[in-house]
Amino acid sequence: MAEPALKLDKLVKRFGTHAAVDGIDLAVAPGEFVTLLGPSGCGKTTTLNLIAGFLAPDGGHIQLGGRMVENLPPFQRDLGMVFQDYALFPHMTVADNVAFGLKMRKVAKGEISARVAEALALVKLDGFGARRPNQLSGGQRQRVALARALVIRPTMLLLDEPLSNLDLKLREEMRTEISSLQRRLGIATVFVTHDQGEALTMSDRIAVMRDGMIEQIGAPAEIYERPATRFVAGFIGSINMVPAKVDAIEGGAVRLATPAGPARARIDGVSAGAGVTLTVRPERLKLGPGAPADAVAWQARVERVVYTGARLEVQLALADGSSAMAEATNDGSTRFTAGQTTTLWFRPEDAWVIRESA
Amino acid sequence: MIVSSARPRPIVPFLLVALPAAFLLVFFVIPTAFLLSASFIESDGVIMTGVWTTQNYADLLSRPLYQQAILRTFGIGIAVGVVVIVLSYPLAYFLVRTTSPWRGFLIALSLSPLLASVIVRTYGWWVILNREGAINSGLLALGIIDQPLALLPSSMAITIGLSHALLPYGVLTIMASLNGLNPNVERAAMSLGAGRVRTFLTVTLPLTWPGIVGGFLLAFAIAISAYATPAILGGPGTQVMATLIRSFMVQALDWALGSAMGAILLISSIALLLLTSALGGRRA
Amino acid sequence: MNKGPWTLLKVTVAVIYLFILGPILITAAVAFNGTNRSFFPPRGFSLRWWGEAFAPQWVQPLMFSLELAALTAVIATAIGVPLAFAFQRYDFPGKTIVRTITLGPLILPTLVTGIALLQFLTVIGLGRWLGYWALLIGHVIICLPFSVRTIAISLQAMPGSVEQAAANLGAGPLSVLRYVTFPIIMPGIFAGMAFAFIHSFTDINMSLFIAKPGQRPVTVAIMSFLDFGFAPTLAALSILSLLIPLVLIAVLGRFVGIGNFLYQEQGRG
Numbered sequence: 001m002a003e004p005a006l007k008l009d010k011l012v013k014r015f016g017t018h019a020a021v022d023g024i025d026l027a028v029a030p031g032e033f034v035t036l037l038g039p040s041g042c043g044k045t046t047t048l049n050l051i052a053g054f055l056a057p058d059g060g061h062i063q064l065g066g067r068m069v070e071n072l073p074p075f076q077r078d079l080g081m082v083f084q085d086y087a088l089f090p091h092m093t094v095a096d097n098v099a100f101g102l103k104m105r106k107v108a109k110g111e112i113s114a115r116v117a118e119a120l121a122l123v124k125l126d127g128f129g130a131r132r133p134n135q136l137s138g139g140q141r142q143r144v145a146l147a148r149a150l151v152i153r154p155t156m157l158l159l160d161e162p163l164s165n166l167d168l169k170l171r172e173e174m175r176t177e178i179s180s181l182q183r184r185l186g187i188a189t190v191f192v193t194h195d196q197g198e199a200l201t202m203s204d205r206i207a208v209m210r211d212g213m214i215e216q217i218g219a220p221a222e223i224y225e226r227p228a229t230r231f232v233a234g235f236i237g238s239i240n241m242v243p244a245k246v247d248a249i250e251g252g253a254v255r256l257a258t259p260a261g262p263a264r265a266r267i268d269g270v271s272a273g274a275g276v277t278l279t280v281r282p283e284r285l286k287l288g289p290g291a292p293a294d295a296v297a298w299q300a301r302v303e304r305v306v307y308t309g310a311r312l313e314v315q316l317a318l319a320d321g322s323s324a325m326a327e328a329t330n331d332g333s334t335r336f337t338a339g340q341t342t343t344l345w346f347r348p349e350d351a352w353v354i355r356e357s358a
Numbered sequence: 359m360i361v362s363s364a365r366p367r368p369i370v371p372f373l374l375v376a377l378p379a380a381f382l383l384v385f386f387v388i389p390t391a392f393l394l395s396a397s398f399i400e401s402d403g404v405i406m407t408g409v410w411t412t413q414n415y416a417d418l419l420s421r422p423l424y425q426q427a428i429l430r431t432f433g434i435g436i437a438v439g440v441v442v443i444v445l446s447y448p449l450a451y452f453l454v455r456t457t458s459p460w461r462g463f464l465i466a467l468s469l470s471p472l473l474a475s476v477i478v479r480t481y482g483w484w485v486i487l488n489r490e491g492a493i494n495s496g497l498l499a500l501g502i503i504d505q506p507l508a509l510l511p512s513s514m515a516i517t518i519g520l521s522h523a524l525l526p527y528g529v530l531t532i533m534a535s536l537n538g539l540n541p542n543v544e545r546a547a548m549s550l551g552a553g554r555v556r557t558f559l560t561v562t563l564p565l566t567w568p569g570i571v572g573g574f575l576l577a578f579a580i581a582i583s584a585y586a587t588p589a590i591l592g593g594p595g596t597q598v599m600a601t602l603i604r605s606f607m608v609q610a611l612d613w614a615l616g617s618a619m620g621a622i623l624l625i626s627s628i629a630l631l632l633l634t635s636a637l638g639g640r641r642a
Numbered sequence: 643m644n645k646g647p648w649t650l651l652k653v654t655v656a657v658i659y660l661f662i663l664g665p666i667l668i669t670a671a672v673a674f675n676g677t678n679r680s681f682f683p684p685r686g687f688s689l690r691w692w693g694e695a696f697a698p699q700w701v702q703p704l705m706f707s708l709e710l711a712a713l714t715a716v717i718a719t720a721i722g723v724p725l726a727f728a729f730q731r732y733d734f735p736g737k738t739i740v741r742t743i744t745l746g747p748l749i750l751p752t753l754v755t756g757i758a759l760l761q762f763l764t765v766i767g768l769g770r771w772l773g774y775w776a777l778l779i780g781h782v783i784i785c786l787p788f789s790v791r792t793i794a795i796s797l798q799a800m801p802g803s804v805e806q807a808a809a810n811l812g813a814g815p816l817s818v819l820r821y822v823t824f825p826i827i828m829p830g831i832f833a834g835m836a837f838a839f840i841h842s843f844t845d846i847n848m849s850l851f852i853a854k855p856g857q858r859p860v861t862v863a864i865m866s867f868l869d870f871g872f873a874p875t876l877a878a879l880s881i882l883s884l885l886i887p888l889v890l891i892a893v894l895g896r897f898v899g900i901g902n903f904l905y906q907e908q909g910r911g
């Protein structure tokens with residue numbers, strides 16, 4: 001593989017005694033779109049600020065295209081950054097905002113105007129050059145910020161929650177727009193968000209962060225379907241988690257004892273007696289008859305049915321009294337009523353075992 | 359604050375503040391400290407003998423003329439604080455709550471006296487209150503009185519003049535505290551059945567109490583050290599600390615008493631400041 | 643909703659505005675008296691007093707005040723900018739102390755600051771500085787808090803990310819200051835300068851002690867003339883000296899957009 005566009009090596013940043021970034025390793029391949037996803041305060045912005053050079057690391061290394069940059073000031077790092085509040089220069093026109101980076105690089109005047117026009121066209125803002133930032137809508141500001149970051153042809157793009165100030169519809173529109181622009185330009189990108197929807201739809205890989213560390217990194221499907229920890233499982237989508245104990249190992253699968261009943265699932269490398277967590281996504285839980293022979297089937301009582309339009313969320317009580325949730329397509333074929341007792345089942349390959357006890 | 363370079367440069371702030379700080383040290387801090395110590399030194403006119411004494415304070419606090427001036431100063435300060443709050447609260451409340459398109463103009467108008475020297479503002483009161491002034495000629499013309507009233511010089515006139523001069527400070531302080539009040543708190547009270555007046559008395563007023571206290575103390579602090587208004591609207595019988603300081607320092611050339619009186623003013627102001635920030639701290 | 647209390651409030655507010663503006667309007671009216679006494683309502687009509695206000699006796703202190711206030715404003719801004727940057731952008735040992743002594747003159751009685759300066763200059767043998775130089779020093783001290791706070795507020799109001807964005811786009815620290823920071827805080831700098839000017843121009847408590855004949859601001863000149871009576875000339879002069887800050891604010895408000903600062907800055911008083 002070519003030299004990674006960005007490589008973080010045991011990066012640490014402390015504020016006082018609190019480590020906001022606590023030993024992060026991350027490599028972003030050229031052209032790759034990596035998302036840092038995590039709850040508020042987990043250190044996403046701090047990581048981005050370290051990469052951009054606004055903060056100096058207390059430990060570890062940062063490489064951009066194979067070059068160590070920890071000691072380079074931000075203005076020599078050649079990164080395009082889009083800030084959460086866009087940080088447009090209020091005293092300059094849109095065109096001057098976009099031209100700023102080129103002026104700092106002493107690009108020739110004629111070339112500047114050509115490249116500014118090109119960048120504005122790229123973000124579909126032709127003709128807006130003479131406006132001031134305060135004469136633009138939120139979505140337009142966001143595009144100016146993007147154009148301003150891209151026009152300098154940076155080695156990579158850093159985006160700090162660029163969509164969080166937009167309303168829902170615009171946010172979804174900009175999602176697609178940013179991803180397709182990024183793919184077209186083939187520019188390596190680190191994108192920060194706490195919105196799992198954005199992370200799942202836009203990224204090549206997602207790094208889930210918690211307390212200054214990367215908890216798991218992988219493709220969206222891997223993060224969603226094979227979460228490494230209970231935290232990752234719980235942070236992305238909804239999930240049923242049942243504490244379990246490994247009873248016996250049978251080939252590629254294990255037999256588990258859970259308070260809700262016995263279960264089987266696929267997992268390697270655990271020994272009998274280990275405490276683990278059995279997880280099943282609600283959309284993989286089925287209710288009623290029709291379970292194949294190898295399915296895990298438990299008794300459950302319907303507590304409540306929540307109608308969400310296209311889907312029904314069925315809240316259940318398991319044998320031990322703990323609760324679970326199943327999600328069914330609202331195709332008109334299924335009817336559940338609160339209080340009814342039913343069979344809950346899932347195929348072992350739809351379950352995922354996390355090597356952490358509850 | 360994130361600095362714009364990866365490396366900290368601790369020398370920069372010192373370069374920025376060194377010169378201004380030295381200037382303030384020489385011409386503000388040292389003179390003020392000097393004044394405080396001079397108030398404990400015996401002096402003959404403007405020449406200090408260098409002998410430590412508390413006689414200056416004893417003189418100030420024992421002679422009836424000075425005693426009365428000190429009491430009058432604080433009395434006027436309290437009265438001014440009360441008048442400023444009573445007048446500025448309704449005005450501030452109106453300015454914060456009104457939806458009138460003139461709001462900006464009305465705010466500017468209520469603060470505009472700050473642009474005028476206190477002399478300009480006091481002059482108008484002299485015109486209104488003197489023997490041949492607007493009030494006396496009005497009352498005489500209406501036949502309510504047949505002899506002009508002696509409205510000047512008086513502590514009352516000084517109080518009115520100072521209240522007028524300091525009103526903008528009250529308006530600003532109370533507006534700030536009303537602005538900090540979430541309007542939904544008032545709406546909640548009203549939705550629970552309290553009328554406008556009840557809501558005001560039970561919710562708004564208590565929640566803006568810190569602003570009221572702050573405005574009062576600010577007006578009080580400025581009033582006790584004001585010179586021009588007492589000098590114009592008062593007379594020999596209504597001396598206050600500021601006018602006495604002026605005569606000690608410039609006419610009688612008794613710098614020892616002037617320093618001591620100045621020190622009393624200074625310490626009162628610092629005490630008020632500490633009181634204000636203690637009350638403000640409780641609010642936060 | 644019950645509108646009664648609101649109407650009552652509006653009436654009260656109207657009366658309060660009358661109280662605020664009355665004395666100033668009355669002073670203006672008095673300056674048109676036909677007689678040489680300050681009657682209100684004015685008796686007769688004459689522009690004589692306005693003419694007299696332009697006699698050298700008054701133009702000289704007026705010009706002196708203008709010059710003093712302008713110079714004070716420039717110096718207070720020149721040292722206020724670095725102070726505001728230091729307070730807003732850096733942590734350094736002694737910061738609290740330096741900030742306290744910078745803002746102190748705002749809170750301590752100006753009169754006391756004035757007599758302290760008078761006494762100090764006299765005792766160290768710089769009594770000959772009384773008048774122009776002492777006034778300049780004293781006015782810079784009492785006006786500095788206005789420029790420092792106004793500039794600090796505009797620095798604080800500027801999102802830090804704007805400077806980061808500039809650095810990220812390749813601007814070195816000096817370019818960031820020149821192309822981004824200064825242009826954005828320029829209205830704040832001008833507003834601070836205007837406040838310093840107005841505070842100096844309207845001051846009496848400091849000037850009272852350290853002015854000397856021939857080097858007196860207009861407020862001190864009016865004050866000492868009041869001892870001889872309240873001539874309508876003084877009313878005219880008062881109004882003239884009120885117009886100067888008013889014009890300044892109007893001009894600056896128009897060209898630099900400092901309008902918001904008047905409220906913000908004073909709001910923290």
Ligand SMILES: Nc1ncnc2c1ncn2[C@@H]1O[C@H](COP(=O)(O)OP(=O)(O)OP(=O)(O)O)[C@@H](O)[C@H]1O
Pocket residue numbers: 015020038039040041042043044045046047194359
């Ligand atoms: N300048 C600072 N000084 C002290 N602590 C800081 C500073 N900046 C961030 N922190 C702390 O570091 C931690 C990580 O902050 P960071 O801004 O990186 O979080 P984040 O993941 O971006 O959160 P959000 O999603 O809310 O933006 C937080 O606990 C925060 O309080």
Ligand SMILES: [Mg+2]
Pocket residue numbers: 044045046
């Ligand atoms: Mg963040």
